[in-house]
Amino acid sequence: MVCESWKAQLDKYLDGELSPDDMRAFDAHVRGCSACSTDALSRVQIKRAIQVAGKRFTPSAEFRRRVQGSITAKPKRTLRLGWMFAAASMALLAIAAFLFTYVGGRSGREHVYSEIADLHVATLASSAPVDVVSTDRHTVKPWFQGKIPFSFDLPELQNSGFVLLGGRMAYVEQTPGAQLIYDIRKHHISVFVFQERSLPTRLQDNSRSSKELSFNLETWSQSGLRYFLIGDANAADIDSLAKLFKAE
Amino acid sequence: MATADPQSDSFEELAMPLFDQLYNFAHWLTQNREEAEDLVQETYMKALRGFSSFQLGTNFRAWIYRILRNTFLTSRTGLRATSTVPLDQEEDALELAVETETPETILLTRSSSQLVQNAIDGLPVHYREALLLCEVEEMSYQEIAETLSIPVGTVMSRLSRARRSLRQLLGRTLKPQEEISAAEAERGRDYGL
Numbered sequence: 259m260v261c262e263s264w265k266a267q268l269d270k271y272l273d274g275e276l277s278p279d280d281m282r283a284f285d286a287h288v289r290g291c292s293a294c295s296t297d298a299l300s301r302v303q304i305k306r307a308i309q310v311a312g313k314r315f316t317p318s319a320e321f322r323r324r325v326q327g328s329i330t331a332k333p334k335r336t337l338r339l340g341w342m343f344a345a346a347s348m349a350l351l352a353i354a355a356f357l358f359t360y361v362g363g364r365s366g367r368e369h370v371y372s373e374i375a376d377l378h379v380a381t382l383a384s385s386a387p388v389d390v391v392s393t394d395r396h397t398v399k400p401w402f403q404g405k406i407p408f409s410f411d412l413p414e415l416q417n418s419g420f421v422l423l424g425g426r427m428a429y430v431e432q433t434p435g436a437q438l439i440y441d442i443r444k445h446h447i448s449v450f451v452f453q454e455r456s457l458p459t460r461l462q463d464n465s466r467s468s469k470e471l472s473f474n475l476e477t478w479s480q481s482g483l484r485y486f487l488i489g490d491a492n493a494a495d496i497d498s499l500a501k502l503f504k505a506e
Numbered sequence: 507m508a509t510a511d512p513q514s515d516s517f518e519e520l521a522m523p524l525f526d527q528l529y530n531f532a533h534w535l536t537q538n539r540e541e542a543e544d545l546v547q548e549t550y551m552k553a554l555r556g557f558s559s560f561q562l563g564t565n566f567r568a569w570i571y572r573i574l575r576n577t578f579l580t581s582r583t584g585l586r587a588t589s590t591v592p593l594d595q596e597e598d599a600l601e602l603a604v605e606t607e608t609p610e611t612i613l614l615t616r617s618s619s620q621l622v623q624n625a626i627d628g629l630p631v632h633y634r635e636a637l638l639l640c641e642v643e644e645m646s647y648q649e650i651a652e653t654l655s656i657p658v659g660t661v662m663s664r665l666s667r668a669r670r671s672l673r674q675l676l677g678r679t680l681k682p683q684e685e686i687s688a689a690e691a692e693r694g695r696d697y698g699l
Contacts, residue, residue: 269666273640275647305641311622312642315533321543322525325550329518
């Protein structure tokens with residue numbers, strides 16, 4: 259039969275497995291050969307029928323989820339998630355600790371500063387701002403003996419422009435301390451001295467200058483004592499007085 | 507510290523789009539839903555474990571189908587199915603020219619997926635798998651050869667035998683129905699219908 263060699267290749271032709279040249283040659287032959295075109299047509303029909311009938315089974319959604327889960331929920335990934343969770347927890351803890359310390363510390367600090375400012379204002383508003391009226395430090399210092407549980411030194415003010423006006427008892431956070439009033443060019447500055455360990459609020463920063471309620475404030479710790487300087491004098495004057503105290 | 511696992515991601519990306527097709531193929535092989543699910547599940551697990559040995563850029567589809575098919579062959583159902591298949595006479599004689607009344611021509615007018623499905627089910631497993639990979643999965647001969655681990659020549663002869671067997675099975679199924687229809691028509695006339 260003349261078409262025998264073509265028919266032997268018919269499946270390859272229909273499966274698209276011939277070379278491009280052979281495909282073109284086959285195309286030309288099939289168009290001109292009724293026996294081969296009939297055969298090709300019937301084979302294409304059965305191919306299509308198998309194709310349709312072959313797509314028969316569909317997996318259930320539940321089964322798909324199961325397999326998907328088993329290939330994605332790998333131990334490695336679980337471990338990674340675990341680490342991520344642990345890291346996130348640690349980060350949250352760190353943030354919480356920081357906020358607690360910072361906000362707590364900050365609010366405690368603000369509270370002390372606020373009290374110092376109040377004391378300063380109340381003292382100046384008082385008709386008797388000081389209990390011991392003296393410009394002599396050797397008079398003022400002994401006045402505190404027996405009134406406060408610590409001792410402190412007052413600086414020599416010669417040629418500094420500062421004038422000691424006197425002193426009084428002060429209480430911050432139920433802690434007794436000394437308050438000294440200084441004058442410089444009509445501005446009054448209060449100097450508070452407290453025993454550091456007696457103050458409930460721990461002031462983390464050893465030394466600090468700030469502006470509280472428009473007053474200039476400077477604070478530091480020295481020899482177990484906490485000093486606060488506050489007044490409406492400029493920051494440079496406050497700092498100068500602070501330096502005199504620190505020099506003691 | 508655990509590191510990211512990019513292989514797991516790329517495996518999922520490559521494997522999950524083939525899920526429906528693999529399941530369909532598995533069901534055709536096992537002819538049973540539960541066994542098909544077990545086969546697919548095991549295939550995915552094996553493929554995932556062996557994914558490091560898969561070379562990216564090569565034919566993933568042939569690779570995972572081969573795993574599925576090898577898993578099937580070693581299963582109880584697979585062993586039973588293949589033990590009944592006679593050794594292939596790969597160098598098969600050429601097919602004869604089409605007859606005037608062929609299964610295809612009958613299908614032309616009486617296309618029925620059910621009939622074709624039954625006929626595919628009736629094929630020995632080696633023919634069935636080659637035929638499905640070619641017609642349903644539209645794999646090239648080369649891909650089928652890779653999947654079934656056989657030479658391309660063997661793929662061609664199996665396809666040829668599968669198609670001929672299918673035609674014979676369809677012919678057996680359809681022709682009696684033709685006769686039954688004719689008999690019923692005859693009876694109908696007898697009863698004056």
